[in-house]
Amino acid sequence: EQFAGHLPTRLKGLDDALCGGIPFGVLTELVGPAGIGKTQFCLKISLLASLPASYGGLEGHVVYIDVESKFSSRRIIEIGSTSFPEIFHRKGMAQEMAGRILVLRPTSLSEFTESLQQIKVLLLQQQVKLLVIDSMAALISGEYDQGAPRQHSLGWHISFLKSLAEFSRIPVVVTNQVRSQRRDEVCQYSFQAQKNAETQEGTDKYDSHVVAALGIHWAHSVTIRLVLEAKSGQRYIKVAKSPMSPPIAFPFIITSSGIAL
Numbered sequence: 001e002q003f004a005g006h007l008p009t010r011l012k013g014l015d016d017a018l019c020g021g022i023p024f025g026v027l028t029e030l031v032g033p034a035g036i037g038k039t040q041f042c043l044k045i046s047l048l049a050s051l052p053a054s055y056g057g058l059e060g061h062v063v064y065i066d067v068e069s070k071f072s073s074r075r076i077i078e079i080g081s082t083s084f085p086e087i088f089h090r091k092g093m094a095q096e097m098a099g100r101i102l103v104l105r106p107t108s109l110s111e112f113t114e115s116l117q118q119i120k121v122l123l124l125q126q127q128v129k130l131l132v133i134d135s136m137a138a139l140i141s142g143e144y145d146q147g148a149p150r151q152h153s154l155g156w157h158i159s160f161l162k163s164l165a166e167f168s169r170i171p172v173v174v175t176n177q178v179r180s181q182r183r184d185e186v187c188q189y190s191f192q193a194q195k196n197a198e199t200q201e202g203t204d205k206y207d208s209h210v211v212a213a214l215g216i217h218w219a220h221s222v223t224i225r226l227v228l229e230a231k232s233g234q235r236y237i238k239v240a241k242s243p244m245s246p247p248i249a250f251p252f253i254i255t256s257s258g259i260a261l
């Protein structure tokens, strides 16, 4: 599969596994339990998308759908000042970087649905280089329980987001919370990874162990799935689904400079 480009995450192992970073034009899902670092990951990549090209950024705007009010400009500036002091110490630069990130806070799914048209226009008119939705599960679960209306609405949103990614050729990153992970998942995983390293079928089979928060239609619609999890106090980020990488996991930490390997 060929992608129009990538947004490097600066997590070297991950970028290598993804052949450069988070691909343009498709949906990438970040899944994991509460507090594992999904939002921290989104803040970091938002910063990277807005950085000047001379620093390896995409020099673009970011549209950030902040469903649970977890976005923090203060934190973006902290991550930026620690990771790129030479840029952020310039006068007015921190504000300029943070100002490139347009944060929308829909309070319901219908408000989000209405804002999708506005988002489409923004993607056409502005130099938007990244769309983040943190989190899709929170948006959907606020509106529906299980059942047909939920599936119908989800199906519509999935199709719309996929087409947004395709026509705008930018990365669309969506977070989802899973309730619990099997305690032995990392061990099972490396065994499974060895067994299935070469086959996409194997990847899918493993994938079905990961409780996809939004069901099977959603699970099949994302091109990349990154699973964040913790074991024995160590956090891991795992490429659980990808057309260009076998399942592979990397340890990470969260510091003042954000997510780091």
Ligand code: GTP
Pocket: 032, 033, 034, 035, 036, 037, 038, 039, 040, 041, 070, 075, 177, 254, 255, 256
């Ligand atoms: P949910 O939204 O609840 O599903 O969680 P999440 O996966 O989005 O977690 P989030 O990204 O909010 O990560 C929370 C973790 O990030 C905390 O447990 C902290 O370890 C770390 N963290 C959050 N803010 C900071 C910060 O300002 N500095 C540092 N060093 N770590 C932070």
